[in-house]
Amino acid sequence: MQLNETHDAGLRSWVASANSSVSDFPIQNLPFGIFRKGDSNESFRAGVAIGDQILDLAAAHKAGVFGAELDAALASLASDELNGFMAMGADVWSALRLQLSRLLRSGAQAEQQLNDCLLPQSDAQMKLPARIGDYTDFYTSIHHATNVGKLFRPDNPLLPNYQWVPIGYHGRSSSIDISGQTFPRPYGQLKAPDADAPVLAPCKRLDYELEVGIYIGEGNAPGTRISMQNAEQHVFGLCLFNDWSARDIQAWEYQPLGPFLSKSFASTVSPWIVTLEALAPYRLPWSRPDSDPQPLPYLDSAELRESGAVDMQLEVLIQTPSMQSPERLAQSNFSHSYWSISQMVAHHSVNGCNLKPGDLFGSGTLSGPDADSVGALLEATEGGKNPITLSNGEQRTFVEDGDTIILRGWCGGDDRPRIGFGEASATVLPAEQA
Numbered sequence: 543m544q545l546n547e548t549h550d551a552g553l554r555s556w557v558a559s560a561n562s563s564v565s566d567f568p569i570q571n572l573p574f575g576i577f578r579k580g581d582s583n584e585s586f587r588a589g590v591a592i593g594d595q596i597l598d599l600a601a602a603h604k605a606g607v608f609g610a611e612l613d614a615a616l617a618s619l620a621s622d623e624l625n626g627f628m629a630m631g632a633d634v635w636s637a638l639r640l641q642l643s644r645l646l647r648s649g650a651q652a653e654q655q656l657n658d659c660l661l662p663q664s665d666a667q668m669k670l671p672a673r674i675g676d677y678t679d680f681y682t683s684i685h686h687a688t689n690v691g692k693l694f695r696p697d698n699p700l701l702p703n704y705q706w707v708p709i710g711y712h713g714r715s716s717s718i719d720i721s722g723q724t725f726p727r728p729y730g731q732l733k734a735p736d737a738d739a740p741v742l743a744p745c746k747r748l749d750y751e752l753e754v755g756i757y758i759g760e761g762n763a764p765g766t767r768i769s770m771q772n773a774e775q776h777v778f779g780l781c782l783f784n785d786w787s788a789r790d791i792q793a794w795e796y797q798p799l800g801p802f803l804s805k806s807f808a809s810t811v812s813p814w815i816v817t818l819e820a821l822a823p824y825r826l827p828w829s830r831p832d833s834d835p836q837p838l839p840y841l842d843s844a845e846l847r848e849s850g851a852v853d854m855q856l857e858v859l860i861q862t863p864s865m866q867s868p869e870r871l872a873q874s875n876f877s878h879s880y881w882s883i884s885q886m887v888a889h890h891s892v893n894g895c896n897l898k899p900g901d902l903f904g905s906g907t908l909s910g911p912d913a914d915s916v917g918a919l920l921e922a923t924e925g926g927k928n929p930i931t932l933s934n935g936e937q938r939t940f941v942e943d944g945d946t947i948i949l950r951g952w953c954g955g956d957d958r959p960r961i962g963f964g965e966a967s968a969t970v971l972p973a974e975q976a
Contacts, residue, residue, distance in 0.1 A: 543774065543822040548572075548643040551823075551959055555646045556653045557660070559593030566952065566962020567591040572642050573779070573814035573963075574624055580667040588619035588627070591814050591964075592646055594663050601659040607645055607652040612638055624672045624815070628759040628778045628899035635759070635778065636819055668722075668813035671781075672757060672900035674715040678890065679753075679785055679805070679904035681709040684880040686909035689921040705835045708881040708889045713785075714806040715902065720813045721966045727943060727973040728807040730791035740794060744973035747789035747926060748941040752858045752917030752949060754876050755783035755811050756883055756903040764896040770843035773884035776897065779815040780852075782949045782966040783904050786810070789920055789940065809904075810968040812949070818883075820961055824953035825849035828882050840892060841885045850882040856908055856951045858917065862936055863944040869933055874910040874917055876951075943972045 548570065554561050555569040567573065573591050578584040589596040602608070603616040615634050618626035627635070645652045681687060684704070691699025703709070717725075727748060733740035759778030762768050768776055785805065792804030828850030830836055854876035861868035881889075886903055907917040916922050919940050922930055929937040941947065947970075951963040 543819050543825075545822055546640070548640055548819070549823050551957075553643070554648045555592060556648050556650060557593045557595055557646060559595065560646075562593070563960065565593055566960065566964055567593055567814075568959045568961070569643060569646055570959040571816060571820050571961045572639055572646075573816040573820070574627075574671065575814045576622055576624065576669050576671045577661070577666040579661060580665055586622035586669050588621070588624060589661070589666075590642060591663065595660040596663055596666055597642070597646070597656065598659045598661060602656055605652075605655045605659060607655055608641055612641060622669070623900070624778075625900040628672065628757070629761070631760040632775045635817060639817065639819060668720055670718065670720055670811070671813060671815050674718055674900055674902045675898050677713045677715040677718065677809075677902045677904070678710045679713050679906060680881065680886055681906040682879040682881040682886070683907055683909045683917070685878060685911050686907040686917060686921065689909060689916060693920070693925045705880075706838070708841075708886055710886075710890070711800045713801070713809070713904070717807055718809045718811060718902070720811055721964065721968070723808065723810045723968040724971055725786075725808040725968065726971045728788050728791070728803070729973060729976070730788055730803045731794055732790050733794045745788035745791055746940070748970060749787045749789050749919045750858065750941060750947045751785040751787055751907040752856055752872065752874060753783040753785050753908060754854070754856070754905040754951070755781040756886065756905065757781065757815055758887075758897045758901040758903070759899055761898040761901075762891055762896055765894040766891070766896070767894065768887055768891040768897070770841065770846060770884050770888045773887035774818055776887055777818050777883060778899075779817040780821070780963070781815055782812040782951050782963050784810040784947060784949050784966050784968060785904050785907075786968070787918070808968065810949075810966045812964045812966040814964050816961060816963055821852055821854075821953060823958060824853045824961065826851040826853050826877055837885065841888060843884070846882060846884055850884055851877045851879065852883070852953070853877050854951055854953050856917075857949070859948040859950070860932070860938070861946040861948065862932065862934075862942070864936065865934060868946070868948050871930070872914055872916055872922065874908050874915040876905070876908060878908055878910045878915075879905060941970055943970055945970055
């Protein structure tokens, strides 16, 4: 993604709240989501976050402030899902983003017309921004893979394929919901190490996973492959993603085919999709230690080495029922990924698998190298053996009923605009009675 006028750190908006240094949604961001006015029967439609407001794109289109060349794109955004717009490709996404930036800048002539097209985010009801046809969860943090591997294979934590191939499994999209999600503690088969047989019972080792979600935009035809050079042209944008996990169900079921009921009961995404174009100023070189196997040619490129990583701060917080405000459990960074966005896309399609607009990838738990940067309680408590103590004296080995887990993420700050992702928040309810 090339830098252009939309990335100018000096841009200001006539929407005053967008100019705050602590806003997730300055004019340099402009993420897309699906909303309607809360407590209404209005149709859901597309909007763009700007400061603490949402620009209603259907209303803005009717106001006649866009050129005719964007009519098809704006017509697609009157829908209650972004899939049609996602399918139009990177040139269309970029053209609309440029026009939105110009219309929302300080001094823009369209201010009076567009002011009536704003709705405070606090007055909006959000829904999933896209119809998620397929969902694939990857395993991109070598720190997470090593930490978890040590719990089960102390002498050989990394399996031999990890450094050669982006590992992933196909999950279930039907239980993915947006921030604010509540769900009951799941049931499943549990088998204690000293038991002769499993039992059906509520999960006792419920865990969060700090992840980034990757939405596919334009797809590929069945039987075709997406190259590393073109991979990011097929990515619409990113969100926050909590891949909730029932560790005790997982331990019993995962061999030989991997996660099933331990992962399919709930996953939480943030409601706004931040485009890859908005993240262009925050890209970093991607590298692999010289002592590690280097990627096979189909997973390598000059573009990857130059700017394949994303400098995105990630944070996980907990708020127990007795807390008045949440407290941080860990802070990590998307740049800790061993495998990049482009590598995930290229590998997913190398066998001819056809990706579709709205498909979602999970990055896998994004743990960093330090104890305070691990993205799951399984790691933080060493498999439940060492509970963590919260500031109010409570202890946790795993997530308990009534706990709310909050994910946050942002790029920049200080001398660069803060490009934020909002929150992915969810609360665990007691298990339903059998």
